[in-house]
Amino acid sequence: MIKEQGLSVQHVSQTMDIGPTAIRRWLEQYGAEQNGQPGIGKPLTPEQQRIRQLEQENRQLKGDVEIFKKSIGLLCPRIEMSYQLVQQLQKEATSVTQCCRVLSVSRSGYYEAQRRSAKPVLCKASVHLKAAFTASHQSYGSRRLVTAMKNQGIEIGRYKVRSLMRKASLKPVGKRKFIHTTDSKHDLPVAANVLNRQFNPVAPNMAYVSDITYIRTGAGWLYLAIVLDLYARRVVGWAMAPSMPAKLVCDALNMAIQQRRPAPGLIVHSDRGSQYASELYQDLLDEHGFVCSMSRKGNCWDNAVAERFFLNLKMERVWQRQYANHTEARNDVADYIVSFYNCERLNSALGNLPPTVYERKMAVQEPIVVSGIT
Incomplete structure (x- = not known):
């Protein structure tokens, strides 16, 4: 300390009124301790030796850090390189504060x-x-x-x-007011609710739902009947006509039968509309051995999956178009069903997979042999 401040032993002795011999002995002991030796005085305790060792390691680390900082300055003159190093060190659970302090860069x-x-x-x-x-x-x-x-x-x-x-002001299209189209005021026999809201069958062609909706065109109303397989929420049959006879729902079901070849015992659910209670439709079900199921009176939730499909169709396509005639509407609705809904649209009930993709995935994971599907 005396040498570092440029003071002589004689000057310190006179200033502090201490003998020069004692000062020289202290200097000799201090120098020995700096070199890792116990000195000429009283030997160091284990705790003091540990402190001396930590002080020496600390001095060595400071020297290493100085070398590191100088090398960073020479090899990476752009500060962006230091920022990249901070980002990399963060992955090793090193705090940003510590990295910035070591590299002499600001956190901000x-x-x-x-x-x-x-x-x-x-x-x-x-x-x-x-x-x-x-x-x-x-x-x-x-x-x-x-x-x-x-x-x-x-x-x-x-x-x-x-x-x-x-x-970006991206807002999903909104809903419109629902208009009821089901005519259940008839004297035709109705079936029990066999489906009972069991909307998740374990295999294809076990349960279908069917319903009718309307589409506005410049040439008047166009009515759409669909048949949907609940297993993959896939539309397997549809038909369109300017009126709602029983033949409309029969045409939709016939299309599903031709495409899927379902086995007898299939549950086909619908509302209590006169088209579904008609003799023509009931004969078609009996011909193929299908089980008829109908919603309870005034309960739209019993056929919620079909209702939801119609809502999606109108929000995502119909309400964004102005159809000049029936032909234009037919082509656009068929394109929505075949190209978008069945093959591309993500369905949350299927783990955000399109119906056709879901069917292929499940067929690979658990091969199920069903009439018309392998």
Whole structure:
């Protein structure tokens, strides 16, 4: 200490009124301790020796850090390289504060660099998000968009999707007022509710649901009847006509029979409409050995899956179009069913898979031999 401050032993002796011999002995002991020796005085205790060892290791670490800082300055002159190193060290559970302190960079500068680098990624995600939203006919919310983006190889969280949707003003199309079309005021016999809301059969061609809806066109109303297989929520039959005779629902069921070849015992559920209670429709069921099931009076929830399909169809396609005539409406609705709903649209009840994809996946995992399906 005396040498470091440029003081002589004689000067310190006179100033502090201490003998020069004692000062020289202290200096000799201090120098010995600095070199790891116990000194010429009283031997160091184990605790003191441990302290001396830690002090020496601390001095060595400080020297190593100085070398590291100098090497970073020489090899990585751009501060962006230091920011990249901080990001890499974070993966090894090292805090940002510690990394920035060791590398002599500011935390605010690091976070600002992170924000700037994230802009191109978010811009790309926003473009893909708008494309997926448009492809869904403006129907997907944040949950389905997360899955759609993941299918494109873009990992993004739901809350980030919601934020991007707000910035881009992407809002799913809304619902319209429901108009009742079922005519259950008739004297025809009705069937019991055999399905009883069991909407998740374990195999294809075990339970179908059927219903009728209307579509507005410039040439008047066009009525659509569909048959949907509950196993994969797939539309397997449909028919359209400018009126609602019993033949309309029979044509839809015949299309399903031709495509799927279901075995006897299939449950076919519908509402209590006069078309489904008609002799023509009931004879068709009896001919193939199918079990007729009908919703309870005034209870739309008993046929909720078919009702939901019609809502999706209208929100995602019909309400976004103005059909000039029946032919234009027929072609567009058929395109929605075949090209989009059955093959592309993500269905939350199927683990966000389209119906055809779900059927293929389940057929590979658990091969089931059913009439018309392997």
